[in-house]
Amino acid sequence: MNGKAVRVGLIQMSCSTNPEENTEKAVARLREAARSGAQVVCLQELYRSQYFCRDEHPDLFDLAETVPGPSTEAFSTIAAENRIVIIVPIFEKRARGLYHNSAVVIDADGATLGIYRKMHIPDDPLFFEKFYFTPGDLGFRNFDTRYGRIATLICWDQWYPEGARVAALGGADIVFYPTAIGWHPAEKEQYGAAQRDAWQTIQRAHAIANGVFVAAVNRVGYEGPPYTGGQEKAGLEFWGTSFICDPFGQVMAQASTADEEILIAECDPAKAEEIRRNWPFLRDRRIDAYAPILQRWID
């Protein structure tokens, strides 16, 4: 962070099965966010489609795009025109048979700063991501944007303190989590509140542990019918709840569970400085004793 406060924007929206439609919607929302003063804006995970991983079907690889490709082309222009940094989460085709769940960071002049490739890939009923995505091989990265140093991780990464820690140790002042998480309709009543609470709690904890701002953006809407002619399955109700919290985990702005929203909050490095002085966790880390973290299990 270059010392000035950064206005962060998150675009929480629903998606159709039409990629061009989703891109057009995102473009319109980005312009609106820029008009509201946002400087670094993040779209939700796989913004360009519905969350197709609720099915496993080879045809769905058609949804992938290259970098550069349609998304970088569209948003590079928008970024430059509006002088905003944009984090664009895409289904990345890297080669024939090699795909990632990625986020492209576009600087405020329209230049592509780099890519983050989702490191932790889930695979659970209706979240069949291991079928589509090879785990990232670029590590946890920082990006020096016009408005400050940021990191982006993606969705399932948010359950791993290690990712946020490495991002923070690299100097990121804001950590973004584009996300696609929702309720199984059958589980919502019994477990829904606890799931959403755990999801927010662990991300707020990353802010606290690391003295960074955290900005998580999730989609909304029910996505039901399969993309392909496959068997009909229960759909997912995405729970929105996009939020931005300060480096002590206090939520500064939070969206609803069901509405499309543009969420904006100011992330002031002076606040991070103050919190890290008063709660100096980085000072006392026992790096001599953390090696077991590199093990799968201590048998």
Place this chain on the structure above:
Amino acid sequence: MNGKAVRVGLIQMSCSTNPEENTEKAVARLREAARSGAQVVCLQELYRSQYFCRDEHPDLFDLAETVPGPSTEAFSTIAAENRIVIIVPIFEKRARGLYHNSAVVIDADGATLGIYRKMHIPDDPLFFEKFYFTPGDLGFRNFDTRYGRIATLICWDQWYPEGARVAALGGADIVFYPTAIGWHPAEKEQYGAAQRDAWQTIQRAHAIANGVFVAAVNRVGYEGPPYTGGQEKAGLEFWGTSFICDPFGQVMAQASTADEEILIAECDPAKAEEIRRNWPFLRDRRIDAYAPILQRWID
């Protein structure tokens, strides 16, 4: 955990400046906890004294004790008599001029299973711990007790995801955090709620990230006058709020901010099993990419 549910007990109490008095009170409360069915009981950090680290004075090293010593002697008997495991946090004198902030784990037959020595040592106004305690050199340990495998960390450790992670990778099913944390009276109104919330949030997040039960026990009461003839300083108001949460971060039992209480909750390994199956975070850790965690900072 040996497959059976474990009844965890936490003793939240206030302390006087008289060590024998504090030990007697703790003994009485442990008996009461055992009568209520508790099987693994944890006392608060430095249970045997007031939180003397609000002063820096060489005379206060007189409060330290050896292992074995008065605390292990007292609680070994109580453990055996009541068939309970006791976690006893003490000011440990290891050698002349070498002291630790430690926790002794006593098994249900009265045998000392081992010691944990606080790894992360704070030092902030009224929490002058670096004057007294050498950082632990035993690492993050597990203890196989009669009622299951547990780990104990201490207070400031609770702000570090690494400690909880190593404890969990070692197989602990319950992680204890004996604690002494309170409000500066001058800060309470403005920051008090956020501080207590951050404190609980990050510990709940350790439960979520690792699929373990977390049990934190803090003292209550205002501790004002200095132990020694030194300059009068503002005191600390310890905020209690001892709690036990499940492996998804849901609080199962929570004490008040001001009263002495015995908190008991059942920690069932079946619940941990269910949560780890449905949210299988351990499956997907990227141990190939976590090495930067062993660095102080990525310059």
